[in-house]
Amino acid sequence: xxxxxxxxxxxxxxxxxxxxxxxxxxxxxxxxxxxxxxxxxxxxxxxxxxxxxxxxxxxxxxxxxxxxxxxxxxxxxxxxxxxxxxxxxxxxxxxxxxxxxxxxxxxxxxxxxxxxxxxxxxxxxxxxxxxxxxxxxxxxxxxxxxxxxxxxxxxxxxxxxxxxxxxxxxxxxxxxxxxxxxxxxxxxxxxxxxxxxxxxxxxxxxxxxxxxxxxxxxxxxxxxxxxxxxxxxxxxxxxxxxxxxxxxxxxxxxxxxxxxxxxxxxxxxxxxxxxxxxxxxxxxxxxxxxxxxxxxxxxxxxxxxxxxxxxxxxxxxxxxxxxxxxxxxxxxxxxxxxxxxxxxxxxxxxxxxxxxxxxxxxxxxxxxxxxxxxxxxxxxxxxxxxxxxxxxxxxxxxxxxxxxxxxxxxxxxxxxxxxxxxxxxxxxxxxxxxxxxxxxxxxxxxxxxxxxxxxxxxxxxxx
Amino acid sequence: xxxxxxxxxxxxxxxxxxxxxxxxxxxxxxxxxxxxxxxxxxxxxxxxxxxxxxxxxxxxxxxxxxxxxxxxxxxxxxxxxxxxxxxxxxxxxxxxxxxxxxxxxxxxxxxxxxxxxxxxxxxxxxxxxxxxxxxxxxxxxxxxxxxxxxxxxxxxxxxxxxxxxxxxxxxxxxxxxxxxxxxxxxxxxxxxxxxxxxxxxxxxxxxxxxxxxxxxxxxxxxxxxxxxxxxxxxxxxxxxxxxxxxxxxxxxxxxxxxxxxxxxxxxxxxxxxxxxxxxxxxxxxxxxxxxxxxxxxxxxxxxxxxxxxxxxxxxxxxxxxxxxxxxxxxxxxxxxxxxxxxxxxxxxxxxxxxxxxxxxxxxxxxxxxxxxxxxxxxxxxxxxxxxxxxxxxxxxxxxxxxxxxxxxxxxxxxxxxxxxxxxxxxxxxxxxxxxxxxxxxxxxxxxxxxxxxxxxxxxxxxx
Numbered sequence: 005x006x007x008x009x010x011x012x013x014x015x016x017x018x019x020x021x022x023x024x025x026x027x028x029x030x031x032x033x034x035x036x037x038x039x040x041x042x043x044x045x046x047x048x049x050x051x052x053x054x055x056x057x058x059x060x061x062x063x064x065x066x067x068x069x070x071x072x073x074x075x076x077x078x079x080x081x082x083x084x085x086x087x088x089x090x091x092x093x094x095x096x097x098x099x100x101x102x103x104x105x106x107x108x109x110x111x112x113x114x115x116x117x118x119x120x121x122x123x124x125x126x127x128x129x130x131x132x133x134x135x136x137x138x139x140x141x142x143x144x145x146x147x148x149x150x151x152x153x154x155x156x157x158x159x160x161x162x163x164x165x166x167x168x169x170x171x172x173x174x175x176x177x178x179x180x181x182x183x184x185x186x187x188x189x190x191x192x193x194x195x196x197x198x199x200x201x202x203x204x205x206x207x208x209x210x211x212x213x214x215x216x217x218x219x220x221x222x223x224x225x226x227x228x229x230x231x232x233x234x235x236x237x238x239x240x241x242x243x244x245x246x247x248x249x250x251x252x253x254x255x256x257x258x259x260x261x262x263x264x265x266x267x268x269x270x271x272x273x274x275x276x277x278x279x280x281x282x283x284x285x286x287x288x289x290x291x292x293x294x295x296x297x298x299x300x301x302x303x304x305x306x307x308x309x310x311x312x313x314x315x316x317x318x319x320x321x322x323x324x325x326x327x328x329x330x331x332x333x334x335x336x337x338x339x340x341x342x343x344x345x346x347x348x349x350x351x352x353x354x355x356x357x358x359x360x361x362x363x364x365x366x367x368x369x370x371x372x373x374x375x376x377x378x379x380x381x382x383x384x385x386x387x388x389x390x391x392x393x394x395x396x397x398x399x400x401x402x403x404x405x406x407x408x409x410x411x412x413x414x415x416x417x418x419x420x421x422x423x424x425x426x427x428x429x430x431x432x433x434x435x436x437x438x439x440x441x442x443x444x445x446x447x448x449x450x451x452x453x454x455x456x457x458x459x460x461x462x463x464x465x466x467x
Numbered sequence: 468x469x470x471x472x473x474x475x476x477x478x479x480x481x482x483x484x485x486x487x488x489x490x491x492x493x494x495x496x497x498x499x500x501x502x503x504x505x506x507x508x509x510x511x512x513x514x515x516x517x518x519x520x521x522x523x524x525x526x527x528x529x530x531x532x533x534x535x536x537x538x539x540x541x542x543x544x545x546x547x548x549x550x551x552x553x554x555x556x557x558x559x560x561x562x563x564x565x566x567x568x569x570x571x572x573x574x575x576x577x578x579x580x581x582x583x584x585x586x587x588x589x590x591x592x593x594x595x596x597x598x599x600x601x602x603x604x605x606x607x608x609x610x611x612x613x614x615x616x617x618x619x620x621x622x623x624x625x626x627x628x629x630x631x632x633x634x635x636x637x638x639x640x641x642x643x644x645x646x647x648x649x650x651x652x653x654x655x656x657x658x659x660x661x662x663x664x665x666x667x668x669x670x671x672x673x674x675x676x677x678x679x680x681x682x683x684x685x686x687x688x689x690x691x692x693x694x695x696x697x698x699x700x701x702x703x704x705x706x707x708x709x710x711x712x713x714x715x716x717x718x719x720x721x722x723x724x725x726x727x728x729x730x731x732x733x734x735x736x737x738x739x740x741x742x743x744x745x746x747x748x749x750x751x752x753x754x755x756x757x758x759x760x761x762x763x764x765x766x767x768x769x770x771x772x773x774x775x776x777x778x779x780x781x782x783x784x785x786x787x788x789x790x791x792x793x794x795x796x797x798x799x800x801x802x803x804x805x806x807x808x809x810x811x812x813x814x815x816x817x818x819x820x821x822x823x824x825x826x827x828x829x830x831x832x833x834x835x836x837x838x839x840x841x842x843x844x845x846x847x848x849x850x851x852x853x854x855x856x857x858x859x860x861x862x863x864x865x866x867x868x869x870x871x872x873x874x875x876x877x878x879x880x881x882x883x884x885x886x887x888x889x890x891x892x893x894x895x896x897x898x899x900x901x902x903x904x905x906x907x908x909x910x911x912x913x914x915x916x917x918x919x920x921x922x923x924x925x926x927x928x929x930x
Contacts, residue, residue, distance in 0.1 A: 229809075302810070322813055323799075325802035325803075325805040328798035333798075335790045336799045339785075339786040339789050340788075343785065350783055
């Protein structure tokens, strides 16, 4: 029923290492080719190439077209862990048409480029190098006029790497405030409201600075649900929050007297109307250009589903919004696997059910693991003994928690394999030590850094 | 798109009470009719009627047929909370053909019957009345010969209500052992292994006693996954565990010296082969008759799906194996709702996604609630602001936790409604106080006792 395929096809973008001895049926190899296709679809360069196509002087970007004759100059700016790969793909397509550019990237993530300068900077904590890069981006954006096309390349880590404190503020001021807010238990939404009102870039401010140039943002989403105003704090996206909202957060937590004075001064200027608020939905600065999601959890899921279908699987894509404690999400995934195995519902074998998102782990133990590996370990306990099913969970950035694995594979024999090595899976789960267990039974997924991040993918396979 | 239907149809088996003021669109009423249909399908009498049909002298039971001319006598025995309703339905169909019968039921669950005696007894702790009923059932079964047809009616609570300690054992012995095992942290599987080897009925022993009569068990499952050997400890189902397994459990926990002496004596007689072990798969005592699941979580789910389809919904049945912490399962259900709302996947609106099982609540607060209500409260926080979606969780027995509600309804406006009453939903969730919150905003589901129990059903609706 299933079409087998050779090693060649699954060793394109990523190389998988897993216990070959655990794959007598070849089922895993088949599953791996589905995962590889998901990763390939969200490879940053691949994603840019898919969305950007030049034909003569017409540039197709997603559903829009741009007549390049209209533009005297093209600039490229951006920040994030994938910005280098994205910049290289843009260069590949637009070449010498790019007049200048700079992207901020994390230390160690550089590569040779022709037109777009690569600036290594601090992440997750922004630093002086990041600031310098930010200043250069603002210069470029301000140089861009009505006849300019500006590409902004945004990916995971962009919040720290697209950094430019508002006038009069320092990095230390912003960091002091963030730490204060975290201590109060402020929500990420509240923190972002403050961030957007203390930055020259975030909360749509970059779009205002770029206006009247045409601004095209290519966005690789690492936030569940792809809220464009949240990814990298939405530098090119309308903001619905106000200076008043930002001020109210501080008031609500009773910390007005503790925030850095420069922060308070800035917010009060905003409240007094001396500084314009972030641009709101409908603001003319957003009338030109577009925000285009080039890679996301769904895009990866869709590629996985398409590949699985091609291999003969019945497929179901459930959601890209998975959240929750990893070992609990595991039970739901196992419930799906058990139903498929018992009744052939919601899908008959061979079946592939895909769900995406990002789980969390409440660490109680001392072990080594990641949310995807822990999910698999907990799932293994619920599908033990069921034949020819597997639950596979994958961190698309290739790094699941503080480990060198991207995830793991659980199946009906996981517990038996562990028992065969004298390992008690309950002990490993209790100690958040999933890595150590899966390493010993050869069921880790190892991809190495994938240069992308669209959160996690969880697969139920029934062969 | 959706076919509306009047109040009449949804007020058949159950009457729903909910905040009419929260249903300006009529969507909830529509959802309620889907839930009502699910309950109707697993109403014990309804379930028996669906599976049992008499045509002339031919009795159809599930997929099997029985020529009643072959049988001189028909007996009815059984135990469980639904046994009375089941017995009445059997009487309705077989009438005077029933020669004698007795079922054990929980105190207060009685009703007038013609042929099958109703014996009220202790539940969840078995008592002397239960023992008396058990003895009478064994008499009937022993009176039944080759030319007899015996119906055994099994439903939730059957473990306590189909009670008959092995020779030489008392109820106190068995209870002492169970308490001891619970204190050691023994699993429910281990406890069942012991139970099956200390009973005249459990673990298939009833089938052996009934042999060579034809034994037909009609089973209403209240255990997730419907493991027939677990429901009421499987009195009519082959057992795979042995006296050695039972003894090993006591050894493993190092409690051989603490168990009641009569228990130890009995197990040692079993080990020595002086007492036959429980009948195993393939044992000829199971060659006649059948074990028929007449009501289960899937049967309820299927009825819900069929009804939703009839109303014009796109439908998806996911699984009957849902387990896990209620507030975590809520996030997965919310993830489904959010994806439907955003992308029309896995189903386009109007959509109805059904999952069944039973969640748990780790109680940390002092409030009033149940697993279904808590699931809904946690889900409400994840779907806030999304239009025309609802997540509904229902305890099919009508009693969710220690409350008079069967569950609740969460939708995109739940948080706003709570805020409108000055209620902080996070506070109620932290305090396990979902009932109190939903009661105040009129979003409880109240069905009253349904006389059935096939665990819980969780619905995602998008209208």
